Amino acid sequence: MYxxxxxxxxxxxxxxxxxxxxxxTGDSYALAxxxxxxxxxxxxxxxxxxxxYELYLFIQRGFEQDTIDxxxxxxxxxxxxxxxxxxxxxxxxxxxxxxxxDVSSVSFRMNCGPKVSVxxxxxxxxxxxxxxxxxxxxATLMKYPNIYE
Numbered sequence: 155m156y157x158x159x160x161x162x163x164x165x166x167x168x169x170x171x172x173x174x175x176x177x178x179t180g181d182s183y184a185l186a187x188x189x190x191x192x193x194x195x196x197x198x199x200x201x202x203x204x205x206x207y208e209l210y211l212f213i214q215r216g217f218e219q220d221t222i223d224x225x226x227x228x229x230x231x232x233x234x235x236x237x238x239x240x241x242x243x244x245x246x247x248x249x250x251x252x253x254x255x256d257v258s259s260v261s262f263r264m265n266c267g268p269k270v271s272v273x274x275x276x277x278x279x280x281x282x283x284x285x286x287x288x289x290x291x292x293a294t295l296m297k298y299p300n301i302y303e
Contacts, residue, residue: 178266180264180265180266180267181264183290183291184289184290185268185269185290185291186270186290186291186292187270188292188294189278190294190295204280207255208253208254209251209254209260209281209282210299211249211250211251211260211282212248212281212283212284213234213236213238213249213283213284214238214300215238215287216238216286217236217237217238217264217286218237219235220236220237220286221233221234221266222234222236222262222264223263224249224261224262225261225262225263226260227256227257227259228259254276258274259273260272260293262291262293264286267291268291270293274295278295278297279296279298281296281299283296
């Protein structure tokens with residue numbers, strides 16, 4: 155009986171590790187991390203409507219039926235399949251984490267390729283955008299949100 159339980163737990167661990175395995179190989183692309191602290195009055199007004207204790211993740215441009223894995227503190231958090239709307243340059247929806255307190259880093263992986271990681275510094279912002287352009291997956295930590303018209 156114990157062997158069956160141990161074996162089933164091992165199989166479960168094996169399959170779950172395949173989903174979030176660091177050695178996952180897939181697409182090949184360059185990685186970039188940026189910080190954007192620029193603002194204007196409109197961006198500042200938008201920021202005032204956001205909770206400073208939440209983390210906002212926006213998947214923005216360049217995605218076409220791509221699988222995006224999101225990791226919080228190097229642990230798998232959620233997976234999304236995204237296609238960006240060329241007219242808005244934004245994937246449907248946004249991801250909001252309720253508590254920023256325990257988050258020290260956020261990582262993204264597209265189509266099982268390499269991960270791009272952002273170390274959080276609340277003084278620099280609580281918004282992260284993810285873009286894919288010219289074979290580069292870029293995560294940007296922002297203090298003020300982008301304005302979409």
